Amino acid sequence: MIDIHSHILPGVDDGAQSMEESVKMAEAAVEEGITAIVATPHHNNGEFENYKHNILIQVDELNRVLEERNIPLDVLPGQETRLYGSMLQGLQKDEILTINGDSSYVFVEFPHDQIPHYATNLFYNLQMEGYQPIIVHPERNRIIQENPNILYSFIKNGAFSQITAASITGHHGKTVNKLSYQLIEANLTHLIASDAHNTKKRSFYMRKAFDEISKEYGQAITYQFMENAHYVIENQTMATNPPEHIKKKKIFGLF
DSSP states (O other): OEEEEEOOSTTSSSSOOSHHHHHHHHHHHHHHTOSEEEEOOEESSSSOOOOHHHHHHHHHHHHHHHHHTTOOOEEEEOOEEEOOTTHHHHHHTTOSOOTTTTSSEEEEEOOTTOOOTTHHHHHHHHHHTTOEEEEEOGGGOHHHHHOTHHHHHHHHTTOEEEEEHHHHTTTTOHHHHHHHHHHHHTTOOOEEEOOBOSSSTTOOOHHHHHHHHHHHHOHHHHHHHHHHHHHHHTTOOOOOOOOOOOOGGGTGGGO
């Protein structure tokens, strides 16, 4: 199993605060059945700045420590960048890191309570330059919670999205949980990842999330999510189905 979203690097953001915490997270990941994990520290979110060059160095160091301790987990480089107007220039200047360093897939995070007005144009410009934006945890964005079909527009125009495993398992509350299932049913999400920050309140929950998805939708959908994680790190085309609108009558019970 591959986890493409985590905060396992030590001391760089609100994830692991020390190398020992990173090691504990790695051990927990292995227990979940994760064999490779993408380290995606926050960047440009108003609190943390983690540039490409520094992330690559820190990933190498963490892999060295894990190898020394015989922990069978491969850490890959990534970055969770808060959307900003000159993001394309950040990629061109080698400040922003795509998933696994050399793929065309790039994580994009919206502010919790808004979607910048320039997002559509920026996504278009990213795609014109060969990048493939992945919107992380859209189910936790307040604007998308109020109108999920905003996400439909982004997906219809070629973006992808990734839901947090803890949202599937209910650890982010009922509203987020129900919306997560609706996004799956409407083909508005393509990846499940942990967004793990530690081994306590914000742990992995990957195995449980996939168990829940299997029970609700069957093994085929579960395998598709798992395979898409492989496709992302290998820079291959993800498996997708045509996105659908979420009907308003289906979401009245959420709010």
